Amino acid sequence: MKMPQDPDLASVSAEEEELVQEEVRARSERSDAGLEGLVGGLDSVIITTEPDNLVPAVYELLRYTGLSCHEAFFNADAQSYVLGLPGSASLIILSRGGAPNPFAGVNKARLTAHLPNTRLETFVFSTPDIRQYVAVQKKRGVKFLTAGPRESDYFLFIQTVPSPFTGNSIGFIEWQDDMKTYAPPGATRVSPDLEKPSFRHLGNIFELDHVATRVRAQDRKAAILEFVGLTNYHYDFGVHVRSLNSITSVARRNPDDFAMVFTSGITPFVSEEVSGPTEKFIRNYGTRAHHMAFRTENIEATIKNLKKDGMKFLLELAGSEEEGLKQIFSEPSPSTLIVNEYIQRYGGFDGFFTRSNVEKLTGATARQ
Structure with missing residues (x-):
């Protein structure tokens, strides 16, 4: 006899099927527009801070990552x-002078008034032909912060206006020279005045693995489709945690590349009591990148030494070698509002969480 279907599960399945179908159409439209091959992998990430927090933010990353x-x-x-x-x-950490901040509007939230210029703002992807890319995307209605690419002796660069769904901008860079300096035209290059601590455990922390952005439940599909339309990524999968009103969605270019993660509610915010940690985070901090994940080896010893050096965490190390990975969230940086995730995979596991620990990780957001 056929068992009755859970109505909530049926609704989730229907929404997921609709997203998959629309994502396939988005990739087809992307191909028909001539965009295939015009966007490569992630080149860099731009993070802004308040002027007084610039040096502390840089030093935190030197002290707690392999960078x-x-x-x-x-x-x-x-x-x-x-x-x-x-x-x-690369991570580009900057503080604006008196220049207008195009992200000022999306930075406003209940708990961010003291850091009005602080955010992971832009994901910058490589392109072999930025002018062709911009010409095609303008015809498709994409808006950029500048009329055309900014030029230097080393690169051409442009970025979109902040997304109404994520608050993020997507940037594109075409390198003209192997030197690869990010200094814009007219900038003065100086010798970096911050030394990296010589802790052995920092050698266990490697590349930027993924970044997770918190988006509103009602904007999840639009945020993913927007990102797919701007890059050569595709929607891979989503994990629903109904007990916490949360969906974690993953977009990838290929299994070995940087992944973009979107975390949202299953249903929109209703109240502090019932809406779950993801929607409450957005209510407090706005839509923004929640954490940067770094691939890590010897994770137990590495986390032990990071704790000795003063790093605090939102939860204990989650997962196991048998399940395929271990991971942990730090407390958010007071300088950037960003959480560091440290993640180690075992035995060819290529995911970002397991069903046994995604609930722990999502729930940790409530402790921020």
């Missing part, structure tokens, strides 16, 4: 540091 400072520069608009390591997207 090193490769470049520093300033101009009338901003002061910037570039952090990186082989095989990873």
Whole structure:
């Protein structure tokens, strides 16, 4: 005899099927527009801070990740540091001067008034032909912050206006020179004045694995389709945690590349009591990147030493080698509002969580 179907589960399945069908159409439209091959992998991530928090933010990343400072520069608009390591997207940490902030509107939330200019703002992807990319996307209605790409001796760069669904911008860079300096035209390059601590355990922390952005339940589908339309990524899968009113959705370019993660509610915010940690996070902090995940080896010893060096965590190490991975969230940085995730996979596991620990990780957001 056929068992009656859970109406909530049926609704989730129907919404997921609708998303998959629309995502296939989005990729087909992307291909028909001539965009295939015009966007590569993640080149860099731009994070902004308040002026007084710039150096502390850079030093936190030097102290708690495998990144090193490769470049520093300033101009009338901003002061910037570039952090990186082989095989990873770079992190560009900057603080604006008196220049207008195009993200000012999306930065406003209940608990962010003291940090009005702080956010992971932009994901920058490589492109072999930025002018062709921009021309095609403008015809499709995509809006950019500048009329055309900014030019230097080393690169061409442009970025979209902040998304109404994520608050993020998507940037594109075409390199003109192997030197790869991120200094814009007219900037003064200086020797980085921050040294990386010589802790052995930092050698266990590697490239940027994924970033998770919190989006509203009602904007989940639009956020994913927007990202697919701007990049060469595809929607891979979603994990629903009904007990916490949460969906974690993953977009990928290929299994070995940086992944973009979107976490949302299953249903929109109703109240503090029933809406779950994801929707409550958005109510408090707005739509924004919640955490940056770094691939880690010898994770138990690494986390032990990070704790000795003062790093605090939102939960204990979750997962197991038998399940395929272990992972943990730090407390959010007071300088950037971003959580660090450390993740180690075992035996060819290529996911981002297991069903036994995704609930723990999602629930940890409530402790921020």
